[in-house]
Every structure is written in C-alpha cells, then in structure tokens.
Amino acid sequence: MNPREPACPRSDTLSDTRVPTVWVVASHRELGNEHGHPQLYTVMDEVGTRTLLNLGLQPVCFPRAPVARLPALLDGVQGVLLGGSATNVNPRLYGEEPASEGMAFDAEREAVSLPLIRLCIERGVPLIGFCRGSHEINVAMGGSLHQNLKLRDGGVEHWEDPDESLDAQYAERHDVSLQPGGLLEQITGCGRMAVSSLHSQGVKRLAPGLVAEAFADDGLVEAFRWHDAAQFAWGFQFHPEWGHQQHARYGKIMAAFVEACWARLGAVPLHR
Amino acid sequence: MNSALQPVTDKRSQAHRPLVWLPACHRNLDLSDPGGYTVLADRYAAAVCQLGLQPVLFPMAGAEAVHDLLPLVDGVLLTGSPSNVEATHFGAAALPTDLLDPRRDRLTMALVREAVAVATPLFGVCRGMQEMNVALGGSLYQQVHVEAGLLDHREPQDVDLEAQFAERHEVLLEPGSAFAEWAGGTRAVVNSLHGQGIKRLGDGMVAEARAPDGLVEGVRVASAGAFAYGVQWHPEWRHEYIPFYRRTLDAFAAACREHAQQRLEAN
Numbered sequence: 117m118n119p120r121e122p123a124c125p126r127s128d129t130l131s132d133t134r135v136p137t138v139w140v141v142a143s144h145r146e147l148g149n150e151h152g153h154p155q156l157y158t159v160m161d162e163v164g165t166r167t168l169l170n171l172g173l174q175p176v177c178f179p180r181a182p183v184a185r186l187p188a189l190l191d192g193v194q195g196v197l198l199g200g201s202a203t204n205v206n207p208r209l210y211g212e213e214p215a216s217e218g219m220a221f222d223a224e225r226e227a228v229s230l231p232l233i234r235l236c237i238e239r240g241v242p243l244i245g246f247c248r249g250s251h252e253i254n255v256a257m258g259g260s261l262h263q264n265l266k267l268r269d270g271g272v273e274h275w276e277d278p279d280e281s282l283d284a285q286y287a288e289r290h291d292v293s294l295q296p297g298g299l300l301e302q303i304t305g306c307g308r309m310a311v312s313s314l315h316s317q318g319v320k321r322l323a324p325g326l327v328a329e330a331f332a333d334d335g336l337v338e339a340f341r342w343h344d345a346a347q348f349a350w351g352f353q354f355h356p357e358w359g360h361q362q363h364a365r366y367g368k369i370m371a372a373f374v375e376a377c378w379a380r381l382g383a384v385p386l387h388r
Numbered sequence: 389m390n391s392a393l394q395p396v397t398d399k400r401s402q403a404h405r406p407l408v409w410l411p412a413c414h415r416n417l418d419l420s421d422p423g424g425y426t427v428l429a430d431r432y433a434a435a436v437c438q439l440g441l442q443p444v445l446f447p448m449a450g451a452e453a454v455h456d457l458l459p460l461v462d463g464v465l466l467t468g469s470p471s472n473v474e475a476t477h478f479g480a481a482a483l484p485t486d487l488l489d490p491r492r493d494r495l496t497m498a499l500v501r502e503a504v505a506v507a508t509p510l511f512g513v514c515r516g517m518q519e520m521n522v523a524l525g526g527s528l529y530q531q532v533h534v535e536a537g538l539l540d541h542r543e544p545q546d547v548d549l550e551a552q553f554a555e556r557h558e559v560l561l562e563p564g565s566a567f568a569e570w571a572g573g574t575r576a577v578v579n580s581l582h583g584q585g586i587k588r589l590g591d592g593m594v595a596e597a598r599a600p601d602g603l604v605e606g607v608r609v610a611s612a613g614a615f616a617y618g619v620q621w622h623p624e625w626r627h628e629y630i631p632f633y634r635r636t637l638d639a640f641a642a643a644c645r646e647h648a649q650q651r652l653e654a655n
Contacts, residue, residue, distance in 0.1 A: 134456070140447065147417060147427065149470055153549045156430035158445070159417065165426065165447040174457075177445040179410070179433035185442065188404060 136194035136377035137174045140164055141232065141249070143201040144224040164199040164246075167357040171374050180224075183231055190235055195242040195377035198229055198249025200355065204317055205251045210260040219263075230256040233349075237325075242348040242376035247315050250351030254340070259323030262336075265316050270334030274353075276314040286358045289313040292330040292338040300329040300339055303372050304365040311338065311354035318353060326351075348376035405442040406462035406641075406648035411499060412445050413469045414491050432467045432513075435624040439641040448491070451498035458502050462651060463509040463615075463644035466496055466516025468622060472584055473518050478527040486530075497523045504592075507613030509643035514582055517607060517618030524590025524609065532585040532603065539601045541620075543581040553625045556580040559605050562596040566617070567606050570635035578605070578621035578632075585620065615643030 143161075146154040158179045168175045175197075178189050190196075203222040207214050209230070229249075233256035236243040245253045251261055265274050276285040288310035294301040301307055319337040322328055329350075330339035342349035350373070356366035410433065412426045426447040433443040443465075446457055458464075471489035475482045477497060482488060496516075500523035503510040512520040518528055533540040543552040555577040561567040568574050576597075586604040589595060597606025597619070609616035617640070623633035 142445075144430070145417060147415075149549075153552075155549070158412075158428040158430055158433060160412075160426040160445075160447050162414075162424040162426060162448065169448060174453075175447050177447060179428060179430070179443045179445060180437050181442065182437070185405065189442070 135172055135174050136374075136381045137176050137192065138168050138195040138197050138377060139190070139193045139232075140168070140175045140177050140197045140199065141225065141229050142177050142179060143199075143203065144222050161199055161201075163355075164197055164357050167360055167370065168197065170361070171370060173374060173377060181228055183227065186228070186232055186235055187239075190232065190239065190241055193241070194380040195244070195373065196232060196236050197357075198233075198243075198245035198252055199357070200247035200249060200314070201225070203248065204263075205248065205255050205261060207261070207263055210255050212260070212263065215263040226252070233257070237342055237347060237349055240347050240380070242373060242380055243350070244348075244373045245351045246355050246357055247353060248317075250340070250353055251317060251319070253349065253351040254319050254323050254326065257323035257325055259319060259326065260321040262318045262320045265318050265336070268334075270332075270336065272332045272334040272336070274313045274318065274332070274336070275316045285314055286312045286355060288363075290332060292332055292354070294330045294339075295328060298327075298329045299341060299345055300369075304368050306365060309365045312358060313354060315353060348373065405440060406644040407444045407460065408436050408441045408463040408465050408644060409457070409461040409499075410436065410443050410445055410465050410467055411449075411492060411495050412447060413467075413471060413489050415489075429467060429469075432465065432624055435627060435637060436465060438628070439637055441641055441644055449495055450491070451494050454495070454498045454502045458499070458506065458508055461508070462647040463511070463640065464499060464503050465640070466500070466510070466512040466519050466618075467624075468514030468516060468581075471515065472530070473515065473522050473528060475528070475530055477522045480527070480530065483530055493519070500524065503614075504609055504612040504616060509615040509640060509647055510609070510612065510617075511615070511640040512618035513622060513624060514620060515584075517620055518584055518586065520609065520616075520618045521586050521590045521593060521607065524593055526586060526590030526593065527588040529585045529587045531583055533583065537601060538585075538603055539599065541580045541582050541585060541599070541603065552581060553579050553622060557599055559597045559599055559621070561606070562594075565596040566608070566639060567597050567636075570639065571632045576632045578619075579625060580621060582620060614647065615640060 142158045145159050147157045165175045203220045206221045229252045233253050272290050291308055292311050293308050325343050326340045327343050328337045328340050332338050338353040340351050356369040360366040360370045412428045436443045471487045474488050474493050496519040500520050529535055532538050559576050559578050561574045563574050592609055592611025594608045594610050595604040596608050599605050605620040607618045623636045627633040627637050
C-alpha cells in the first residue's frame with residue numbers, strides 16, 4: 117500500500133525521558149471546522165492530561181499508531197491511561213448487537229486500546245482506565261457490558277444530568293463499598309466512599325483474570341484490577357483523575373498509579 | 389538515576405518509524421460538552437503515517453517542556469488551524485474577530501526557535517509557517533484581503549471541503565530552490581485557505597515561493613542546520629495525487645529519517 121515505507125533504524129521510542137511517560141489513548145470525533153464542515157479529529161480531554169502533569173508524569177499520545185507498532189511504542193512509555201469519552205464500546209466486541217440505534221462509537225480508538233490493554237498486561241506496563249477506559253479493559257480481556265444501565269433498574273442512579281454544570285456532573289453521586297480485605301481498601305484506607313458517576317454502561321460479566329474491588333449498592337462493579345497484583349492494571353467506573361487534589365481517596369488511587377509508573381521506569385520519584 | 393527503561397521488544401525485525409511531533413490545538417467540542425480538549429486534525433496525522441513516520445503529540449506541553457521533549461523526536465510538523473497567531477507576538481494587537489489559541493502560540497514560539505537552534509527538521513503548514521515567521525522575529529498581515537494590492541487568499545464560504553481545498557492560485561518558485569525541484573519548474577498551482585500572511589520575514593528566513601500578488605507563500609530558514617521549510621498552502625491535502633505536494637512532504641520525511649539515523653548513532 118505504501119511504496120515509501122522507509123528502511124530506517126529503530127527510533128520510535130521515547131528513550132531518554134527522565135520522568136515516566138504515560139501514553140494517553142486518544143478519542144476521535146468529527147468536529148466542525150470554522151465553516152461547520154465536519155472533519156475527523158484526534159481529541160484528548162484536558163482533565164486526564166492535566167492530572168498527569170500535576171503528578172509529575174509526562175503525557176504522550178501516538179495518533180494513528182498502527183497495531184504492528186504498538187509493542188515498539190509501548191516500550192518507550194512507563195504507563196498507559198485510558199480516559200472516559202462520550203462514545204460507547206461497540207457491543208459487537210463482546211458478542212452483542214447494539215441494543216439501540218444511534219449509539220456513538222469510536223472504532224479508531226478501539227483499534228488501539230484493545231490490543232494495547234492486552235500488551236500492557238502481557239508486558240507489565242502500568243495501566244489505568246476510567247469509565248469508558250475501564251469498559252475497554254474489561255472487554256479487551258473477554259468481559260461484557262450492560263449496554264444501558266437505565267433499563268437495568270438497580271436502584272442506583274449512575275448517570276449524570278445533562279443540564280448540570282460540568283463540576284456538578286463530576287461531583288460524588290453515590291457510595292461504593294470496597295471489597296473487604298482487598299487492595300483498594302488498602303490503597304484508600306477506607307471501606308466505603310463516595311464517587312462520581314457519569315455513565316449509562318457498566319461491567320456485566322467481569323473478564324477472566326480480573327478481580328472486583330468495589331461495588332455500588334446495586335451490585336454493579338465499580339473498580340477492578342488484574343488478579344496478579346504485581347501488575348498495576350486497574351479499571352474504575354468513576355473518575356479519580358477528576359478532583360484528585362480535593363478527594364483524598366482519588367489522590368491515593370492516582371498516587372498508586374504514579375508509583376507503579378516510577379517503578380516501571382526503574383527509578384524513584386525525585387521528590388521522595 | 390535518570391536512566392530510562394531499555395527497550396525489551398522482540399520485534400526488532402519490524403521497520404521502525406521516526407517520530408514527528410505535531411503540536412495540537414485547544415478547543416471546546418461543542419456547547420453540550422464544554423470541557424477543554426486537545427485536538428489534532430486527523431489528516432495531518434494520516435499524512436505523517438503515509439510518509440512512514442509516527443505522529444507524536446505531547447498534550448498541554450508548554451514552552452518549558454521543549455528543551456526536554458524535542459530531543460526525543462526526529463521532526464516537528466506545525467499544522468494549520470482555524471485559529472490565528474496572536475498578534476501580540478509580533479508587536480500588534482489581536483483583532484476582535486480573531487479566533488486565538490494562546491497555549492499553542494506559547495509552545496510553538498519556543499519550539500520553532502529550539503528546532504532551528506538544535507537542527508531538528510521543521511515543516512510548517514499555513515498557521516505553522518506563520519508561527520515559524522513570528523517566532524523568528526517576523527510579522528504578519530492580520531487580514532491579507534484588506535491590504536491594497538493583495539488578493540483575497542481566503543477559501544470560499546459556501547462550498548464543500550473539496551472545493552475549499554481546490555487549487556486556487558499560482559505560486560512563483562525561486563529558480564534553483566528546493567521548491568522548484570519539488571515542482572519540477574518555477575511555477576506551481578496551490579490551494580489557498582488563509583486570512584493571515586507573512587508581512588516582514590523573520591530573521592534568517594528566505595522567501596522562495598510567492599503568490600502572483602507578491603505575498604510570501606513558501607519560506608526556508610537559511611539559518612537552520614536541518615530541513616526547515618514553511619508553506620502557506622496545504623500540501624497534506626491530496627498529497628497522494630499531487631506530485632508537488634508529495635515531493636515536498638517526502639523531503640521532510642527524508643530529513644526526519646536522517647535525523648533518526650543520527651539520533652541512533654549518537655545513542
């Protein structure tokens with residue numbers, strides 16, 4: 117297809133970074149240009165990026181990374197972050213047809229995120245996912261999702277009010293109970309905490325190899341991790357990256373990810 | 389202490405790609421999603437991939453990050469954007485009608501100067517060329533179309549994207565320049581979608597392509613130690629079909645590959 121494929125040396129790793137570099141997987145949206153003509157854009161929400169910067173990590177993104185190059189690119193980073201997005205994981209990826217018409221998908225994102233998640237777990241690269249990102253971790257490893265929690269009628273309202281301000285949308289909306297004796301209980305030092313909740317999809321069947329660490333009162337899995345704790349791979353239905361400076365439990369979750377990234381880099385944080 | 393993790397890949401046989409830094413833009417998506425976003429028009433990333441290079445984006449990187457991040461890449465591509473370079477960077481005031489992206493300005497002003505100083509291949513498209521010019525001390529017409537003797541270089545409003553990016557005017561290329569080599573002659577026809585344009589050239593810059601009204605449309609940074617060109621038109625648009633555009637991008641890609649080779653040998 118491409119006659120200009122170069123014969124060139126390996127150079128596509130960020131080999132000289134002095135702080136851990138975290139690959140933030142981008143989303144894709146059609147946005148109007150100044151004339152309203154829609155064009156495809158790579159988009160990254162600033163909250164996840166700003167959180168990484170504030171925590172002393174270097175965010176990076178590789179737009180249009182080809183699947184064959186994911187291993188080489190992953191070698192150059194010390195962590196992967198999968199943020200939320202307005203789009204849904206395509207139900208066909210867990211063997212279901214879309215339950216409703218007009219669901220928004222992001223096939224370009226899934227082409228990168230699903231193989232990247234499996235590579236992270238295979239190679240021990242720290243991985244953290246929020247909301248849609250956690251759904252992708254579950255689906256990548258073989259789990260399935262509730263396509264619409266509003267139809268599940270579990271008694272907990274997991275979704276935001278579109279008329280609220282962004283800050284109100286990201287405020288704590290309900291409590292979750294942490295698995296007694298679990299790792300999240302250790303990390304946060306509490307057994308129950310209030311979390312943000314802006315989703316209408318959620319984990320239905322947890323993938324093999326994943327362990328639930330927190331539940332909403334309706335039984336929905338709100339946090340999970342890879343069973344081998346030596347591998348930092350966590351999915352959160354809520355948003356610890358949003359307000360991690362105000363919400364002490366979120367801060368501890370983010371700190372655990374930061375520590376895992378430094379450990380991957382083989383160095384200790386300079387501020388320690 | 390500061391040593392990075394060594395690559396552990398077992399896929400050494402596969403071709404590797406030089407990294408090209410594409411500074412992003414910043415905008416809200418729409419009224420129903422007012423959060424701030426870092427965005428990159430996909431056609432630039434697509435073109436970079438087609439050249440056999442890997443796009444890389446450092447979201448929210450500021451001027452202070454340039455010194456640490458630039459050595460990690462093999463080239464810088466400054467993209468076009470609906471936003472304008474803020475006129476305060478060349479001693480004027482922004483117009484009330486300007487769509488601005490001050491965070492991109494802050495990054496690119498520093499990035500251009502550093503790329504020129506340390507000989508990292510640099511290519512600017514539209515806003516990107518204007519950023520190169522301003523970063524090196526030049527100035528811009530804020531509205532080319534109101535200047536006496538200059539044409540209206542803006543795209544038509546009420547047509548589709550294809551028509552907006554259609555070839556619109558000739559450019560006259562300096563004989564013996566790389567532009568003339570890429571075009572196979574001293575004339576080419578280019579698209580034109582811009583309201584700002586180069587007024588006073590930046591330090592060390594040479595005009596090598598001009599529109600029929602004399603506006604500078606293609607520049608070379610003579611003081612740079614590596615490939616450093618800017619164009620007012622959009623060679624990333626349909627470059628697969630237009631030899632002049634393709635050869636321009638190929639030349640940038642070749643410079644990035646050479647840089648990657650040097651970086652490898654230095655490590």
